[in-house]
Amino acid sequence: MLRTVWGIRVERRLDIPRRTSAAISGLLILLSFVVASAVFEILGVNSVRTLSTIVSVFLSPSSLLQAILRGMPIGLAALGLSIAFRMNFWNIGAEGQLYMGMFAATGMVLLHAYYGAIPEQLLFITMILASFISGGLYCTLPGFLKSKLGVNEILPTLMLNYVAILFVDFLVYGPWRDPKGFSFPLSIPFPDYARMDGFFGNSSYLGLMIAIIVAALVYGLMRWTTLGFELRLVGQNVDAAKYGGVNLLKTTLIGSFLAGGLAGIGGLIIVSGLIGRLRPRASPGYGYTAIIVAFLAGLNPWLIVPAAIFFGGLLVAGEAIQATLNLPVAAVQVFQAIIFLMIIVAEFFKRYRVTFKR
Amino acid sequence: MESPQTLVEMRGISKRFPGVQANDSANFTLFRGEVHALLGENGAGKTTLMNILYGLYKPDAGEIYVKGKPVQIRSPHDAISLGIGMVHQQFRLIPTHTVAENIIVGSKEIGFTLNYDAINEELSKLIKFYGWAIRPDSRIWQLSAGEKQQVELLKALYRKAEILILDEPTSVLTPQESTVLFQTLRRMASQGLGVVLISHKLDEVMGVTDRVTVMRKGKTVATKLTKETSPEELAYLMIGRQIGVIEAKKNVAPGPPLLETYDLKILDDKGLLAVKGLSIKLHSGEILGVAGVSGNGQQELVESLAGLRKVEGGKILIGGTDMTNKPPSMFIDSGVAYIPPETLRYTAAGMTVAENIILKAYKRGKFSRRFLINWKTVFNEAEKLVKTFNIVTPSLKTRAGSLSGGNIQRLVLARELALQDDIKVVIAAYPTKGLDVASTEFIQRKLAESRDKGIGVLLVSEDLEELAMLCDRIIVMYKGEIVGELVRGEFDLETIGLMMTGVKRAEARV
Numbered sequence: 001m002l003r004t005v006w007g008i009r010v011e012r013r014l015d016i017p018r019r020t021s022a023a024i025s026g027l028l029i030l031l032s033f034v035v036a037s038a039v040f041e042i043l044g045v046n047s048v049r050t051l052s053t054i055v056s057v058f059l060s061p062s063s064l065l066q067a068i069l070r071g072m073p074i075g076l077a078a079l080g081l082s083i084a085f086r087m088n089f090w091n092i093g094a095e096g097q098l099y100m101g102m103f104a105a106t107g108m109v110l111l112h113a114y115y116g117a118i119p120e121q122l123l124f125i126t127m128i129l130a131s132f133i134s135g136g137l138y139c140t141l142p143g144f145l146k147s148k149l150g151v152n153e154i155l156p157t158l159m160l161n162y163v164a165i166l167f168v169d170f171l172v173y174g175p176w177r178d179p180k181g182f183s184f185p186l187s188i189p190f191p192d193y194a195r196m197d198g199f200f201g202n203s204s205y206l207g208l209m210i211a212i213i214v215a216a217l218v219y220g221l222m223r224w225t226t227l228g229f230e231l232r233l234v235g236q237n238v239d240a241a242k243y244g245g246v247n248l249l250k251t252t253l254i255g256s257f258l259a260g261g262l263a264g265i266g267g268l269i270i271v272s273g274l275i276g277r278l279r280p281r282a283s284p285g286y287g288y289t290a291i292i293v294a295f296l297a298g299l300n301p302w303l304i305v306p307a308a309i310f311f312g313g314l315l316v317a318g319e320a321i322q323a324t325l326n327l328p329v330a331a332v333q334v335f336q337a338i339i340f341l342m343i344i345v346a347e348f349f350k351r352y353r354v355t356f357k358r
Numbered sequence: 359m360e361s362p363q364t365l366v367e368m369r370g371i372s373k374r375f376p377g378v379q380a381n382d383s384a385n386f387t388l389f390r391g392e393v394h395a396l397l398g399e400n401g402a403g404k405t406t407l408m409n410i411l412y413g414l415y416k417p418d419a420g421e422i423y424v425k426g427k428p429v430q431i432r433s434p435h436d437a438i439s440l441g442i443g444m445v446h447q448q449f450r451l452i453p454t455h456t457v458a459e460n461i462i463v464g465s466k467e468i469g470f471t472l473n474y475d476a477i478n479e480e481l482s483k484l485i486k487f488y489g490w491a492i493r494p495d496s497r498i499w500q501l502s503a504g505e506k507q508q509v510e511l512l513k514a515l516y517r518k519a520e521i522l523i524l525d526e527p528t529s530v531l532t533p534q535e536s537t538v539l540f541q542t543l544r545r546m547a548s549q550g551l552g553v554v555l556i557s558h559k560l561d562e563v564m565g566v567t568d569r570v571t572v573m574r575k576g577k578t579v580a581t582k583l584t585k586e587t588s589p590e591e592l593a594y595l596m597i598g599r600q601i602g603v604i605e606a607k608k609n610v611a612p613g614p615p616l617l618e619t620y621d622l623k624i625l626d627d628k629g630l631l632a633v634k635g636l637s638i639k640l641h642s643g644e645i646l647g648v649a650g651v652s653g654n655g656q657q658e659l660v661e662s663l664a665g666l667r668k669v670e671g672g673k674i675l676i677g678g679t680d681m682t683n684k685p686p687s688m689f690i691d692s693g694v695a696y697i698p699p700e701t702l703r704y705t706a707a708g709m710t711v712a713e714n715i716i717l718k719a720y721k722r723g724k725f726s727r728r729f730l731i732n733w734k735t736v737f738n739e740a741e742k743l744v745k746t747f748n749i750v751t752p753s754l755k756t757r758a759g760s761l762s763g764g765n766i767q768r769l770v771l772a773r774e775l776a777l778q779d780d781i782k783v784v785i786a787a788y789p790t791k792g793l794d795v796a797s798t799e800f801i802q803r804k805l806a807e808s809r810d811k812g813i814g815v816l817l818v819s820e821d822l823e824e825l826a827m828l829c830d831r832i833i834v835m836y837k838g839e840i841v842g843e844l845v846r847g848e849f850d851l852e853t854i855g856l857m858m859t860g861v862k863r864a865e866a867r868v
Contacts, residue, residue, distance in 0.1 A: 224730050224731055224733070225729050225730055225731065226720055226721050226726050226729050226730070226731055227729060229713070229720050229731055232706075232709065233706055233709070233717070236706035236707070236708050236709055237703075237704075237705070237706045237707065239703050239704055240703070240704045240705055240706045240717060241706075242666060242686055243664070243666060243686060243696070243698065243704045243717075243718070244686075244690075244717040244718045244720070245685070245686050245687030245689075245690045245691075245718060245721070246687075247685065247687065
């Protein structure tokens with residue numbers, strides 16, 4: 001459809017070349033820097049110094065590694081979301097699934113440390129599996145409600161976040177509290193072989209490897225497998241999927257399991273790579289940031305990894321800004337929000353062609 | 359006789375969309391006081407040409423003259439102020455507002471305050487003149503499709519349109535409503551308006567117009583006086599070749615039954631019994647027609663035969679195997695091809711043409727090994743099917759949603775008929791509805807080919823001539839039950855027509 005208002009003409013695009021799409025995204029991310037500067041200036045904050053602090057995070061090797069590590073839980077959750085969103089499953093519950101991943105990973109460590117149930121060599125691999133399954137099952141519940149009973153997934157996934165956060169609170173304040181921890185709400189510290197920096201010296205390396213492998217798997221799954229085809233078909237048109245002989249229940253359950261499972265592995269990275277033990281509120285909203293990252297990357301798994309590192313860097317920058325410029329962390333959150341708004345604006349420009357007349 | 363006044367002249371209009379030349383130096387002239395048909399197949403560029411005249415698209419090349427003056431039409435607003443009105447296929451009315459309110463929306467003459475009495479009076483005058491039954495204070499949602507169309511016409515008349523474009527106006531109307539519309543169009547022409555009727559239906563073009571401009575592949579191929587031409591000539595101009603006649607099968611003894619239903623009971627979406635105990639047998643190598651006014655249980659029947667709707671009672675056997683309430687994938691595996699009534703509903707619009715072609719076959723045969731899809735085979739096969747089924751698409755990676763209706767129908771046909779070797783039964787529901795002559799012929803030919811291969815074809819249609827031409831047997835459905843059955847040789851359109859209203863066969867015979 002086409003409308004003309006004040007000499008501005010908005011025309012629906014039939015097809016958009018990939019290059020144009022990328023150019024639009026790039027341009028609007030640049031624009032978000034400009035808008036953010038303007039906002040900072042209005043608030044009386046030196047925008048040049050703020051933005052240069054943010055940029056400098058990506059220039060020094062040590063803070064870049066930090067950015068990568070912070071980005072990995074976000075990235076894994078976002079990779080899961082890219083599957084969920086492609087099958088039209090609006091999972092807002094990556095945050096809760098992260099917590100369920102942390103819970104399971106920590107549980108394995110405790111089984112090993114308290115009962116000796118798992119041998120040392122197998123501990124880390126068991127933690128990966130457990131966090132994947134735990135996060136996955138947690139997301140399968142709303143998936144089941146959706147495909148079996150027709151319950152909209154948005155509210156269940158969102159509300160289950162609080163359940164998971166409080167459940168982890170209960171564990172670390174109660175049964176899982178470190179007996180030698182002076183009553184702090186913390187689990188016991190993980191042994192070295194259950195920590196990611198025990199592998200290549202720095203947790204970032206293993207984290208990045210995991211993320212890249214998962215990105216490749218997700219890409220391959222969606223592109224080359226019959227399951228990926230079914231997931232995309234369900235996301236496109238449920239009637240067409242049914243007509244094509246797709247088992248809706250099975251596909252939705254598998255898709256939501258994978259989505260939650262990847263977020264669960266993100267949770268493992270938090271406890272095993274970032275903190276080294278379980279504590280309350282261990283995720284400062286990585287699961288929500290993952291939604292932004294998934295959309296910024298246009299649900300493309302390969303782009304999700306760098307986008308996640310970018311947002312990981314913003315978190316690191318937030319701390320730097322707080323320390324050196326004496327600004328609240330909110331400054332970085334403002335920046336994040338502006339980027340998200342620009343992504344939404346970019347979506348509009350990808351869908352419509354806008355031309356100016358006279 | 360003085361020469362008629364030219365209202366519109368369009369010269370050398372070209373318009374390109376990505377991958378399609380929609381208009382290719384098209385010419386069009388409209389006189390005062392005529393009804394002028396713009397005839398062509400789906401995708402011939404009729405609507406694009408008229409959308410350009412109405413300012414919805416900007417032409418790449420060409421000139422437009424309105425009453426002799428060269429004009430630039432940049433928006434519908436420009437078009438309206440030049441006296442051009444257009445009635446689209448989809449009505450653009452606000453359901454909760456009144457007729458009068460819908461008509462004055464966006465009108466320039468109306469000042470800051472509204473004088474409803476004056477507006478209503480003027481509208482009533484127009485309504486009375488055209489002999490309609492609508493009232494200015496009725497709400498749109500209370501009106502039938504035909505009446506809504508009258509509101510759209512009224513809108514154009516109220517804005518003093520002298521040039522009126524109607525895009526396939528009869529596609530939403532019942533035959534009776536169409537007759538009323540044609541009377542209206544004649545009356546408008548006699549008032550000195552120029553009316554453009556976009557259509558692909560030859561009979562209405564022959565019946566109501568003064569002149570015909572035929573379009574093919576974006577070009578205007580000829581303009582004729584209606585009384586000096588014939589449907590055959592127009593069809594030839596429209597398609598560019600003669601239409602063939604499809605041979606009905608010679609009487610051969612029917613093969614074994616491939617599809618059987620026993621006392622089938624099916625509920626509709628509201629939970630009411632839509633099919634009340636239906637028993638049919640479809641044999642190998644025959645086309646069984648299901649006639650009936652749509653909404654008499656046909657939709658529910660075909661959906662259950664494709665496994666898409668649960669059956670409340672009774673049995674469905676395919677090739678002798680009980681398939682009652684089995685999932686759709688098992689129906690597909692047992693060799694049921696289903697051409698659904700709303701093809702777009704069963705198309706993944708955002709996925710590519712190639713992906714839509716393998717929508718049902720992706721797990722089968724050569725397209726996948728274990729869990730991997732073999733895209734190379736998919737593209738090779740899709741390439742072939744696009745050619746054999748004449749699907750017009752810029753590429754195999756084009757989004758299926760951007761294809762025209764006729765092309766989506768061909769895509770569905772390719773997907774259903776060409777990808778499975780062991781098809782036993784083809785369920786075709788209204789496969790040619792709304793399609794142009796060439797596409798209709800193509801689809802009917804494909805169904806006949808399936809029959810010749812020994813497949814059983816169940817053809818649900820409202821088009822009695824189509825049924826009479828293709829079918830070996832016809833059953834007539836009314837309110838979820840079979841009113842009667844006729845075999846080839848007894849087909850009589852009038853009898854079937856009567857039976858469609860619920861008259862039993864014995865009575866209809868008289």
